[in-house]
Amino acid sequence: xxxxxxxxxxxxxxxxxxxxxxxxxxxxxxxxxxxxxxxxxxxxxxxxxxxxxxxxxxxxxxxxxxxxxxxxxxxxxxxxxxxxxxxxxxxxxxxxxxxxxxxxxxxxxxxxxxxxxxxxxxxxxxxxxxxxxxxxxxxxxxxxxxxxxxxxxxxxxxxxxxxxxxxxxxxxxxxxxxxxxxxxxxxxxxxxxxxxxxxxxxxxxxxxxxxxxxxxxxxxxxxxxxxxxxxxxxxxxxxxxxxxxxxxxxxxxxxxxxxxxxxxxxxxxxxxxxxxxxxxxxxxxxxxxxxxxxxxxxxxxxxxxxxxxxxxxxxxxxxxxxxxxxxxxxxxxxxxxxx
Amino acid sequence: xxxxxxxxxxxxxxxxxxxxxxxxxxxxxxxxxxxxxxxxxxxxxxxxxxxxxxxxxxxxxxxxxxxxxxxxxxxxxxxxxxxxxxxxxxxxxxxxxxxxxxxxxxxxxxxxxxxxxxxxxxxxxxxxxxxxxxxxxxxxxxxxxxxxxxxxxxxxxxxxxxxxxxxxxxxxxxxxxxxxxxxxxxxxxxxxxxxxxxxxxxxxxxxxxxxxxxxxxxxxxxxxxxxxxxxxxxxxxxxxxxxxxxxxxxxxxxxxxxxxxxxxxxxxxxxxxxxxxxxxxxxxxxxxxxx
Numbered sequence: 001x002x003x004x005x006x007x008x009x010x011x012x013x014x015x016x017x018x019x020x021x022x023x024x025x026x027x028x029x030x031x032x033x034x035x036x037x038x039x040x041x042x043x044x045x046x047x048x049x050x051x052x053x054x055x056x057x058x059x060x061x062x063x064x065x066x067x068x069x070x071x072x073x074x075x076x077x078x079x080x081x082x083x084x085x086x087x088x089x090x091x092x093x094x095x096x097x098x099x100x101x102x103x104x105x106x107x108x109x110x111x112x113x114x115x116x117x118x119x120x121x122x123x124x125x126x127x128x129x130x131x132x133x134x135x136x137x138x139x140x141x142x143x144x145x146x147x148x149x150x151x152x153x154x155x156x157x158x159x160x161x162x163x164x165x166x167x168x169x170x171x172x173x174x175x176x177x178x179x180x181x182x183x184x185x186x187x188x189x190x191x192x193x194x195x196x197x198x199x200x201x202x203x204x205x206x207x208x209x210x211x212x213x214x215x216x217x218x219x220x221x222x223x224x225x226x227x228x229x230x231x232x233x234x235x236x237x238x239x240x241x242x243x244x245x246x247x248x249x250x251x252x253x254x255x256x257x258x259x260x261x262x263x264x265x266x267x268x269x270x271x272x273x274x275x276x277x278x279x280x281x282x283x284x285x286x287x288x289x290x291x292x293x294x295x296x297x298x299x300x301x302x303x304x305x306x307x308x309x310x311x312x313x314x315x316x317x318x319x320x321x322x323x324x325x326x327x328x329x330x331x332x333x334x335x336x337x338x339x
Numbered sequence: 340x341x342x343x344x345x346x347x348x349x350x351x352x353x354x355x356x357x358x359x360x361x362x363x364x365x366x367x368x369x370x371x372x373x374x375x376x377x378x379x380x381x382x383x384x385x386x387x388x389x390x391x392x393x394x395x396x397x398x399x400x401x402x403x404x405x406x407x408x409x410x411x412x413x414x415x416x417x418x419x420x421x422x423x424x425x426x427x428x429x430x431x432x433x434x435x436x437x438x439x440x441x442x443x444x445x446x447x448x449x450x451x452x453x454x455x456x457x458x459x460x461x462x463x464x465x466x467x468x469x470x471x472x473x474x475x476x477x478x479x480x481x482x483x484x485x486x487x488x489x490x491x492x493x494x495x496x497x498x499x500x501x502x503x504x505x506x507x508x509x510x511x512x513x514x515x516x517x518x519x520x521x522x523x524x525x526x527x528x529x530x531x532x533x534x535x536x537x538x539x540x541x542x543x544x545x546x547x548x549x550x551x552x553x554x555x556x557x558x559x560x561x562x563x564x565x566x567x568x569x570x571x572x573x574x575x576x577x578x579x580x581x582x583x584x585x586x587x588x589x590x591x592x593x594x595x596x597x598x599x600x601x602x603x604x605x606x607x608x609x610x611x612x613x614x615x616x617x618x619x620x621x622x623x624x625x626x627x628x629x630x
Contacts, residue, residue, distance in 0.1 A: 069462060069630035089357035092465040099463070103456020107377055119368035120464040122358045165460065 018045040019078075020173050020204035021066055026075035028061050035061045037228045039075070043173075043206055043221075048199050050215030050236075051208040053225030054316060059208040060100060062225070063177050066206075067097055080172060093122040096171040098179060102162025106151040110142055110161050113150055117165045124169050136164040141190060155182030163194065174198055175206045180214055192218050212309045226316045239311060246310075247284050249291060250274040250300035260294030261287065274300075365466065369478040376447065379482065382440055386486050389436065390428035390494030394501040397424075401502075413591055416510065421502035422520040425494025426527045426594055432490065433531060433587050435560075441483055441535040442559030445542035446552035448475040449621075453550040462630040472547070472625045476618065479543065483535045491528045495521075509596040527593045530603060534587055537610035538563065540617025547624040586610055 019042055026039040036058040043049050053059050064070040065077055068085035077084040082091040104113040114133040118124055124132055137146045140160040145153065153161065159182050166174055176195075180188045195218045198205050209215050215222060216236070223233035232239060250273050251257050257275045261268035266287060267278035277287045284301070291298055373379055401418040413427045429437075452458035461471050498504070507520035515523065542559040549555065566584040569575050579585045586606030592599045 064629070067463060068465070069459060071627070071629065088465045089359070089467060092463060093358065095463075097463050099459060101456060103452075103458070103460050105372060105376075105455065105457060108372070108375060112375070116368050116372055117460060117464070119364050120360050120461055120466050122360045122464065124360070126361065126364060 019043060020045045020047075021077075021079045021206070023062070023066065023077050024075055026062065026065060026077065027073045028058075028065060028070060029073045034228055036065070036072075039225075039228070039230050041066075041223055041230060041233065043204060045204055046199075046202055047221045048195060048205040048207065048219045049221040049223060050219035051206065051223050051225060052210065052212065052215055052312060053208075055210065057225040057316075058228040059225055060177055061228075063097075063099060063175055063206070063208060067095070067099065067175065068092065069099070089122075093169075094172040095175060096166035096168070096173070097175040097177075098159075098162040098166045099175070099177045101181075102158055102165065104150045104158070104161060104165075107149065109147045109149055110153065110157075110164075111137065111146040113161065114164060114168065118168055121168055132168055136168050139167060139194070140164045156184055156187045159183055160187065160190075163191065167194070171198075171203060173204045173206070177208045178210075179207060180209070180211065188214070212312055224312060224315050231315045232311070246303075247277045247279055247287050248274060248300075248302050249277065249287070249298055251291070251296055251298055253296050256294065257291055257296045260290055260296055263294075264290045266290065359470075360464065360466070362470075365470070365474050366477050369474050370481060373444070373447075373478050373482055379444070379447075382443065383482075383486055383489065386432065386436060386440065387489045387493045389432050390424055390490055391497040393428045393431060394421075394424050394494070394497040398501045413510070413594065416508055416594075417498070418502060419504055420508045421498030421500070421504040422495060422507045422517075422524065423504075423594065424498030424502060425491040425524050426591075428490060428494045429487065429527055429531045430591050433534070433590060435563075437483075437487070437531065437535050438538050438560065438563050439556070440486060441479070441539035442542045442556045443552075444479045444482055445539045445546050445559070446555035448479055448543060449546035450549050450555050451552040454552065459630050468625045469622060472543075472618070472622055476540075476543065476621075479539045480536055483539060484532050487528045487532045487535070491524050495524060507594070509594050510591070511596040513596040515596065523593060526598075527590065530590055530593060530606065533607055533610045534583070534590070537583060537586075537613035537617070540614040540621070542617075544617045544620035544624070547621045547628065580609075583609070583613060 021041070021043040023039050023041045026036055026041070027034070028036040039058070039062055041062065051059050051062070061070065065072050066079060066084070068077070068079075068088040068091075071085060079087070079091040080094055082088075084091060104110075105116070108116065111133060114136060115129065118129040118133055134143070137143050140163050142157065142160050142164060145157060150158070150161070159179065163176070163179060166176065176191075179191050179195075183191060192214075195205055195207065199220075207215070207218065219236055221234065222236050222239055224231050248271065249257065254270045254275060258268050258270055261275065261277055266282050267280075268275050270276075279287070284303070288298065288301055397414065397417050413423065413430060417423045417427050449458065452461075458471070462468070466474070505517055507515040507523060509515060538559060541562060542555050545558045546552075546555045563584065566582045569578050570582050570584050570588070586609045589602050589606045592602050
C-alpha cells in the first residue's frame with residue numbers, strides 16, 4: 001500500500017480484523033426514494049452476522065448491492081476482497097446466496113431446478129453435478145420431495161430448496177435473506193443447525209431477519225438497520241451488554257407491584273401480566289423480597305431475556321411515529337408497552 | 340486479502356482469471372429448460388399441426404364439386420403439389436403464429452425469468468450479463484429454428500400423403516424435381532427463421548426492460564401489426580425499405596423459378612439490421628439494469 005495515507009489506514013484496519021465483506025458510504029436511490037443511505041457495514045471473516053431491521057429498512061437492498069445485483073448510487077462494496085459489481089466473476093463463485101423469495105422454475109422438479117443451478121455454477125465440475133445436487137437436497141431434508149414439481153412445494157419447501165441452491169458448492173460466504181420465512185419450527189431449527197455447521201466450518205454467514213430470537217440464537221455479530229442506515233453494529237455480546245438488565249414478574253396486582261417497587265427506589269414499569277423491574281441498581285432476590293413483603297402475589301419471576309429486542313426497540317422506535325413501520329410484527333411486548 | 344486494491348491499473352494487472360461454467364453446459368441447460376416449459380411444448384405441438392390442418396383443409400376444398408382453384412397465390416397451387424404445403428403453411432404461420440411464438444420465447448427468456456426470480460439466480464452464480472443475454476438469445480434462436488424445421492417436416496409429410504405429387508410446381512409454372520423441391524423447402528424454413536429471429540431480437544430488447552412477459556408479447560405483436568398497416572398505406576411507400584413486414588411479404592417469392600436472389604437477400608439483410616439493433620438495445624439494458 002504505497003498510496004495515500006487514507007488507504008494505508010484502511011489496509012491496517014483490514015489486517016487487524018479480516019473482513020469477508022464491507023461497504024463504505026453505500027447509498028441507493030430508487031426514483032427519488034432513498035432506500036439505503038451511507039451504510040458502512042463490516043462483516044468479519046468467520047462471523048455469523050445478523051442483519052436486523054424493520055421491513056423497508058434497507059436490508060434486502062444492501063444485500064443486493066453486496067452481491068452486485070444492484071448498482072449503488074454512491075459508495076463502494078467489497079466482497080472477499082473484490083470490488084463489486086466489477087469483481088463479481090471472482091467473488092460470487094465463493095458466495096452462496098438466498099435473496100428474497102427463492103427463484104425457481106415452477107414446471108421443473110426440485111432436483112431439476114438444482115441441476116439447472118448446478119449447470120451454471122462456475123466452481124462445479126460437470127462430473128460432480130449429480131452428486132452435489134443430491135448432497136445438497138439431503139442437507140436440507142428435501143430428498144423425499146426432490147422429484148416433485150416445484151409448483152407443488154409448500155412455502156417452507158421452497159425456502160429449503162433456495163437454501164440447497166446456496167449450498168451447492170462449499171462457500172466462503174453464505175448470505176441468507178430471511179431464511180426462515182415460512183418455515184415451521186422444525187425447519188427453523190434445521191436452518192439454525194445449517195448456520196451452526198457453516199460457522200463451525202469457518203464460513204462467514206450473513207443472515208437478515210426481522211425475527212430477533214433468530215438472530216439472538218445464531219449470530220455472533222449484529223448490525224441493526226433502520227430507515228436505510230446502520231444504527232448499530234458489533235459483536236452480539238457487546239451490544240447486549242449495552243442494554244439494561246431486567247426482571248419480569250408475573251402478577252395480577254400490577255399497580256400495587258409497581259408502587260411497592262418504586263417506594264423502594266427500584267425502577268419498574270408495567271408490562272402485560274406483570275411488571276418489569278430494572279436490575280441496574282439492585283438484584284433479583286431483593287425485588288422478589290420487596291414484592292412479597294408488600295403482599296403482592298408473585299406467580300412467576302424470570303430474567304428479562306429480551307435484551308436484543310429491547311435494544312432493537314430503542315434503536316428503531318424513535319422514528320416509529322414518523323414511519324408507518326409496524327413494530328407489532330416483531331412480536332416484542334416491550335415495544336408494544338412502551339408506546 | 341481484504342485490503343482494497345490500490346488503484347484500477349494494478350487491479351487489472353493482478354486480477355486472476357475467473358473460472359466460468361463451460362458455455363456448452365450453459366447452453367444445453369438453457370435448451371433443456373425451455374423445452375420442458377409446458378407452454379413452449381404446447382406451442383410447438385400446435386405449430387406442428389398447422390401444416391396438417393392446412394393440408395386437410397385444402398384436400399377437402401379440392402375434392403368439392405366446383406373445379407375452380409382452391410384459393411389465391413400459393414394456395415391455388417398446393418392441390419396435387421404436396422411439397423408446396425410446407426411453404427404455404429410457413430407463409431400462413433408468418434401472419435401471426437410464428438411471430439407470436441418468437442415473442443413468447445423472448446418474453447419468457449428475460450422478462451419471465453425476472454418475474455420468477457430465476458434470472459437473479461443466473462446472475463448470482465455468476466454468469467456475466469453479456470453471457471446471460473447470449474445464452475438467452477441462443478435459446479430463443481434455436482427453439483425458433485426447431486419449430487420452423489418441425490413445421491417443414493410435418494408439412495412435407497402431410498403434403499405428400501394428403502395432396503400427392505413428387506415434385507414442386509413453382510409460381511412461375513415450372514416443375515422442380517424432388518431434391519430441388521426439398522432444397523426450396525429448407526430455404527423457405529431458413530428465410531422464415533431469420534425473420535422470426537429479427538422479431539425475437541426486438542422482443543428480447545423489450546424483454547430486458549420489463550418483468551411482465553405480457554408487455555413483451557403485446558409490444559412485439561404491436562410492431563408487427565403497425566408495420567403491416569404502414570406498408571399497406573400507399574402514401575407511406577417510402578417507409579417500406581425499413582419495415583420488417585416488407586421482408587415477410589417477399590418470402591413467397593421463394594417458389595419462383597429462377598430464384599429471385601436479390602429480393603430474398605434484401606429481406607435477410609433487413610432482418611440482420613433488426614437483429615443488430617435489437618441485441619444492442621438488449622445488451623445495453625442488461626449491463627445497466629438491477630438484478
